[in-house]
Amino acid sequence: MSYLKFQKALMTNLQESLRREYLRTSRSGAYSSSTVVDCNTRKYHGLFVVPIPSIDDVNHVLLSSLDASVVQHGAEFNLGLHLYRGGVCSPNGHKYIREYNCDKVPTTIYRVGGVLLRKETILQNYDDRVMVRYTVDDTHSPVTLRLRPFLAFRRCDELTHENYQAMRDYSEVPGGIKTTMYDNYPQLYMQLSKKNDFVFTPNWYKGLEYYKEADRGYECVEDLYVPGYFEVEMKKGDEVVFTASLKECKPSGLKKLFQEEVDVRRPRDNFYNALVAAAHQFHYKETPRGVKNPDKVAEEDKEHYLLAGYPWFKVRARDTFISLPGLTLATNENDYFKATMKTAEKGLREFMTGKPLTVSIYEIEQPDVMLWVVWAIQQYAKELSLEKAVEDYGKLVLDIIEYIEKGKHFNLEMRDNGLLHIEGRDKPMTWMNSVANGKPVVPRTGFVVEINALWYNALKFCAEIYNCKGSHAKAAHAEELAAKVKTSFQQTFITPAGYLFDYREDGIEDWNVRPNQIFAVALDYSPLEPAQQKTVLDFCTRELLTPKGLRTLSPKSGGYNPMYVGQQVKRDYAYHNGTAWPWLGGFYMEACLKVYKRTRLSFVQRQMVGFEDEMMYHATGTISELFDGNPPFHGRGAMAFAMNVAEILRTMKLIDVFMQQ
Numbered sequence: 030m031s032y033l034k035f036q037k038a039l040m041t042n043l044q045e046s047l048r049r050e051y052l053r054t055s056r057s058g059a060y061s062s063s064t065v066v067d068c069n070t071r072k073y074h075g076l077f078v079v080p081i082p083s084i085d086d087v088n089h090v091l092l093s094s095l096d097a098s099v100v101q102h103g104a105e106f107n108l109g110l111h112l113y114r115g116g117v118c119s120p121n122g123h124k125y126i127r128e129y130n131c132d133k134v135p136t137t138i139y140r141v142g143g144v145l146l147r148k149e150t151i152l153q154n155y156d157d158r159v160m161v162r163y164t165v166d167d168t169h170s171p172v173t174l175r176l177r178p179f180l181a182f183r184r185c186d187e188l189t190h191e192n193y194q195a196m197r198d199y200s201e202v203p204g205g206i207k208t209t210m211y212d213n214y215p216q217l218y219m220q221l222s223k224k225n226d227f228v229f230t231p232n233w234y235k236g237l238e239y240y241k242e243a244d245r246g247y248e249c250v251e252d253l254y255v256p257g258y259f260e261v262e263m264k265k266g267d268e269v270v271f272t273a274s275l276k277e278c279k280p281s282g283l284k285k286l287f288q289e290e291v292d293v294r295r296p297r298d299n300f301y302n303a304l305v306a307a308a309h310q311f312h313y314k315e316t317p318r319g320v321k322n323p324d325k326v327a328e329e330d331k332e333h334y335l336l337a338g339y340p341w342f343k344v345r346a347r348d349t350f351i352s353l354p355g356l357t358l359a360t361n362e363n364d365y366f367k368a369t370m371k372t373a374e375k376g377l378r379e380f381m382t383g384k385p386l387t388v389s390i391y392e393i394e395q396p397d398v399m400l401w402v403v404w405a406i407q408q409y410a411k412e413l414s415l416e417k418a419v420e421d422y423g424k425l426v427l428d429i430i431e432y433i434e435k436g437k438h439f440n441l442e443m444r445d446n447g448l449l450h451i452e453g454r455d456k457p458m459t460w461m462n463s464v465a466n467g468k469p470v471v472p473r474t475g476f477v478v479e480i481n482a483l484w485y486n487a488l489k490f491c492a493e494i495y496n497c498k499g500s501h502a503k504a505a506h507a508e509e510l511a512a513k514v515k516t517s518f519q520q521t522f523i524t525p526a527g528y529l530f531d532y533r534e535d536g537i538e539d540w541n542v543r544p545n546q547i548f549a550v551a552l553d554y555s556p557l558e559p560a561q562q563k564t565v566l567d568f569c570t571r572e573l574l575t576p577k578g579l580r581t582l583s584p585k586s587g588g589y590n591p592m593y594v595g596q597q598v599k600r601d602y603a604y605h606n607g608t609a610w611p612w613l614g615g616f617y618m619e620a621c622l623k624v625y626k627r628t629r630l631s632f633v634q635r636q637m638v639g640f641e642d643e644m645m646y647h648a649t650g651t652i653s654e655l656f657d658g659n660p661p662f663h664g665r666g667a668m669a670f671a672m673n674v675a676e677i678l679r680t681m682k683l684i685d686v687f688m689q690q
Contacts, residue, residue: 032132032297032298032299032300032302032303032644033130033131033132033297033303033644033645033649033650034128034129034130034131034132035049035065035128035129035130036127036128037126037127037128040065040066040123040126040128040129041123041124041126043066043068043118043123046064046065046066046123047064047066047068047070048064048646048647049064049065049645049646049647049648049649050062050063050064050065050070050074050647050648050649050668051063051064051065051131051135051648051649051650052310052339052340052648052650052651052668052669053134053135053150053151053152053310054152054310054339055152055153055154055155055156055157055158056154056155056312056313056314057080057155057156057157057313057314058079058080058088058157058313058315058336059077059078059079059080059088059152059157059158059159060078060088060152060339060340061075061076061077061078061150061152061159062074062075062078062339062340062648062668063075063076063094065129065135065137065649066110066122066123066126066129067094067109067110067122067137068110068111068112068118068123069093069094069111069112069237069239070112070239070240070241071239071241071242071340072090072185072186072187072188072239072242072247072249072251073090073185073186073340073341074090074093074239074340075090075091075092075093075094075181075185076092076093076094076095076150076159076161076273077090077091077092077159077217077273077274078090078091078185078340079091079157079275081214081215083213083215084213084214085184086343086389087184087185087186088184088185088340089182089183089184089185089214090181090182090183090184090185091180091181091182091214091217091273092159092178092179092180092181092217092219092273093179093180093181093253094109094111094178094179094253095161095176095177095178095179095271095273096108096109096120096122096176096177096179097109097146097148097163097174097175097176097177098174098175098176098177098258099139099141099144099146099172099173099174100172100173100174100175101141101142101144101168101170101172101173102170105175106122106125106141106142107120107122108122108125108139108141108146109122109177110122110123111234111237112237112238112239112240113236113237113238114236114237114238114250115238116238116240122139125139125140125141126138126139127139127140127145131297131649131650132296132297132298133291133294133295133296133297134149134150134151134291134294135149135150136148136149138166143167143168143169143170144165144167144168144172145165145166145167145168146163146164146165146166146174147162147163147164147166148161148162148163149161149162149164149287149291150162151287151290151291151294152290153286153290154290154293155314155328156274156276157274157275157276158272158273158274158276158278159272159273159274160270160271160272160283160286160287160290161270161271161272162268162269162270162271162284162287163263163268163269163270163271164266164267164268165263165264165265165266165267165268166265166266167265168263168264168265171262171263171264172262172263172264173260173261173262173263174260174261174262174263174269175258175259175260176221176258176259176260176261176271177255177257177258177259178219178255178256178258178259178273179234179253179254179255180208180210180217180253180254180255180256181251181253181254182195182209182210182211182214182217182254185340185341186341188248188249188250188251189251189252189253190251190252191233191235191252191254194211195210195211195254196208196209196210196211196212197231197256199227199229199256201227202218202220202277203220203277203279203280204220204221204222204223204224204225204280204283205218205219205220205221205225205227205259205280206218206219206220206227206256207219207277208256210254215275216275217273217274217275218272218273218274218275218276218277218278219259219271219272219273220271220272220274220277220278220280220283221259221261221269221270221271221272221280221283222268222269222270222271222272222280222281222283222284223261223267223269223270223280224261225259225260225261225269226259226260226261227257227258227259227260228257228258228259228260229256229257230255230256230257230258231254231255231256231257232254232255233252233253233254233255234252234253234254234255235252236250236252237250237251237252237253238250239251244594244595245595245596245597245600246595246596246597246598247597259271268284270283270284270286270287294306295309297650300637300641300644301681303644303650303651304674304677304678304681305360305678306650307650307651307652307669307674308355308356308360308674308675308678310336310339310651310669311335311336311337311338311352311356311669311671311674312333312334312335312356312365313333313334313335313336313344314328314331314332314333314334315331315332315334315389316331316332317330317331317332317387318387318388318389319387332372332375332388332389333365333368333369333371333372334349334369334372334389334390335348335349335352335353335356335369335671336671337349337352337670337671337672338654338667338668338669338670338671339648339667339668339669340667340668341667342667342670342671343389343391344389344390344391345390345391345392346373346376346390346391346392346393346395346398347392347395347397347398347401347460348671348672349369349373349390350373350398350401350402350404350405351401351404351405351612351672351675351676352671352672352674352675353366353369353370353405353408353675354366354405354408354409354412354675354679355615355672355674355675355676355677355678355679356671356674356675356678357369358408358409358412358679358682359675359678359679359681359682360678363409363412363413366409367421370405370406370421370422372388372390373388373390373402374422374425375387375388376388376390376393377393377399377402377425377429378428380393380394381428381429381432381437394439394440395458395459396438396440396441396449396451396458396459396480397458397459397460397477397479397480397483399429399432399433399438399441400433400480400483400484400486400487401483402425402426402429403426403429403430403483403486403487403490403491404483404486404487404552406418406422406425406426406490407486407490407553408679409421409422410490410493411553415493415494415497416497418494419494419497419498423494423497423498426487426490426491426494427491427494427495429487430487430488430491430507433449433484434510440452440458444476446513446517446520446521447510447513447514447517448476448481448484448514448517448518448521449476449477449480449481449484450475450476451474451475451477451480452474453469453472453473453474453475453477454469454472454474455468455469455472456469457469457471457472457473458473458474459473459477459479459480459545461473461545461581461605463601463602463604463605464601465598465601465602470601470602470604470605470606471605471606473531473532473539474532474534475532475533475534475535475537476521476522476532476533476534477531477532477545478522478529478530478531478532478545478546478548478549479545479546479548479549481514481518481521481522481556482518482548482549482552482555482556483548483552484514485511485514485515485518485552485554485555485556486552486553486554486555488507488508488510488511488514489507489508489511489553489554490553490554491504491507492504492505492507492508492511495507511554514556515556518549518556518557519556519557519558519561521533522546522549523557523561524540526568527561527564527565527568528542528546528564528565528568529546529549529565531543531545531546540586541582541583541586541587541588542568542572542573542582542583542585542586543573543581543582543583543586544569544573544579544580544581544610544613544617546565546568546569547565547566547569547579547613547616547617547620548616549562549565550562550565550566550620550623550624551616551617551619551620551623559624562620562623562624563624566617566620566621566624569617569620572584572585573617574614574617575609575639575656575658575662576636576638576639576642576662577609577610577611577614577639577640577643577656577662577664578609578610578611578612578613578614578615578617578656578673579609579610579613579614579617580607580608580609580658581604581605581606581607581608581609581610581613581658582605582606582607582658584607584658588606589606589607589658590602590603590606590607591603591607591608591609591657591658591659592607592657592658592659593608593655593656593657593665593666594657594665604655607658607659608655608656608657608658608665609655609656609657609658609662610655610656610672610673611640611652611656611670611673611676611677612670612672612673612675612676613676614636614640614676614680615675615676615677615679615680616676618633618636618680618683619679619680619683621633622683622684622687626687627687627690630684630687630688633680633684634684637677637680637681637684639662640652640677643664646664647664647668648664648668648669651668651669651674652664652669652670652673652674652677653665653666653667653668653669653670653673654666654667654668654669654670654673655670
């Protein structure tokens with residue numbers, strides 16, 4: 030039985046079904062996404078969305094959608110669905126849907142009179158190829174299946190309109206056609222596994238509307254080009270596979286290829302398996318820069334990354350290292366941890382030596398990134414052993430600590446009190462990075478609480494490594510510096526009420542209750558005494574905890590703005606001023622287990638229920654970027670966010686460890 034399944038009543042209720050999206054990805058960076066009724070509501074939606082490095086580093090929507098029609102006894106029944114300007118729905122194909130499930134691949138079952146048609150969509154794991162399989166499960170007489178492709182050929186963050194530059198030329202290839210709309214784009218191959226006819230009837234469909242873009246205050250109406258349609262004869266039991274790709278294929282092999290891809294997919298038959306499948310969506314491989322023949326590079330020789338999220342995020346350094354343990358170690362995929370770290374270490378060393386980056390990692394210069402690197406390696410040590418971590422990454426950790434301590438980082442200055450100081454007034458330098466009118470919405474600067482909690486934790490872990498290597502004098506130095514940092518941390522950040530300042534800078538004290546203080550409790554080495562840890566944790570529980578993670582600001586603080594809605598500038602001000610983030614909840618739950626031990630185990634388990642509910646909403650089977658800070662805690666932002674999925678998985682593993690104790 031499918032864990033993610035929707036029946037006819039929900040699918041035909043557009044108020045409900047249009048709020049639920051699906052997302053499928055490949056390790057090459059391509060993705061396919063829409064609503065569960067295949068009606069695009071974002072400009073980022075598309076059946077085949079793919080990176081085109083020859084143009085830029087943004088994904089491009091090539092094939093926006095594929096409308097299927099069943100023709101029987103001279104009558105055509107269009108199974109597609111589009112929203113047009115003014116909220117008009119056409120052609121209302123959702124009324125034929127009997128069931129939708131997302132066990133291994135998104136599967137929709139249509140009933141048109143006596144015809145029962147099953148549609149399944151999949152992306153090839155290691156190639157830029159989307160495949161759609163149509164199977165006639167039942168029919169009383171032969172039917173004709175028409176497939177009408179809607180082409181966009183645009184960046185995923187832009188829209189297209191009817192224009193005279195768009196080319197209409199196409200060429201026949203085995204099983205279909207190839208075409209491109211503009212000279213700078215590659216050819217798009219659309220082929221079928223079964224003999225078919227392509228009928229050339231070029232036309233622009235005008236005025237398609239994406240209401241989620243309208244909600245954000247963006248342009249939301251576009252035109253799409255339809256070159257014609259494919260027509261294939263079908264009878265009961267027949268199946269045909271449609272594929273769109275940047276490469277030509279042999280139509281005779283499509284059925285086998287589709288089934289092979291299905292067979293290696295993990296069933297989404299429970300919460301954990303759905304999360305693991307979601308974690309794999311962030312795995313991304315790329316050919317190293319400068320390779321002359323990229324097509325000849327073997328999969329194992331490619332660089333490994335973790336995408337920060339879908340649909341608009343790329344590879345970001347901070348997100349990579351926060352996500353890495355949860356997306357790999359928590360799922361027993363240690364090899365992918367090592368492969369990702371191999372790529373990341375290359376970039377880190379290039380940064381530390383002042384060389385141009387040759388890896389596709391953004392924001393590696395952010396001041397807290399290297400401290401998160403140390404934390405990620407610390408999790409590796411806990412999962413395998415300290416000795417193994419020292420062998421694999423000990424030198425990297427020690428080099429990072431030395432780099433910071435000697436003041437080589439342009440925005441990390443170790444002051445006389447041992448604490449790290451950053452400059453973040455004019456440009457955001459922490460994970461709270463929203464900007465409005467060119468300035469940080471939350472200008473965190475000076476001594477920042479989580480940066481210095483991470484610094485203390487890193488120094489203590491550094492001492493562990495030195496002791497493991499037998500360098501006891503250097504270990505003693507690290508311990509001495511850590512003790513200094515601990516004293517200064519308590520003097521600098523503890524408020525009279527017992528919670529922690531978010532940051533302090535030259536007499537400026539941020540008294541707002543924010544979630545960043547939870548790291549001072551959750552990390553393996555805390556700069557706080559046990560009683561202080563409990564007080565901070567209790568503050569977070571009372572003022573920040575929601576079923577979807579921790580709020581970014583207490584409702585009691587000025588400027589509380591919990592609803593991430595409206596035009597973009599309004600959302601920017603709410604982004605870190607009251608919204609809730611599941612990844613923060615992961616560290617909160619770790620802090621609960623650390624401070625209260627088994628007495629809070631059942632409480633932490635109950636907290637996970639709030640995340641399991643999300644499997645059926647928003648982007649089904651994964652976790653949204655953020656949530657409103659007030660009930661009913663709607664999911665907002667990006668469809669899928671790596672740090673959220675990672676921390677929920679890591680928390681589930683922590684629960685298992687406690688259960689076994």
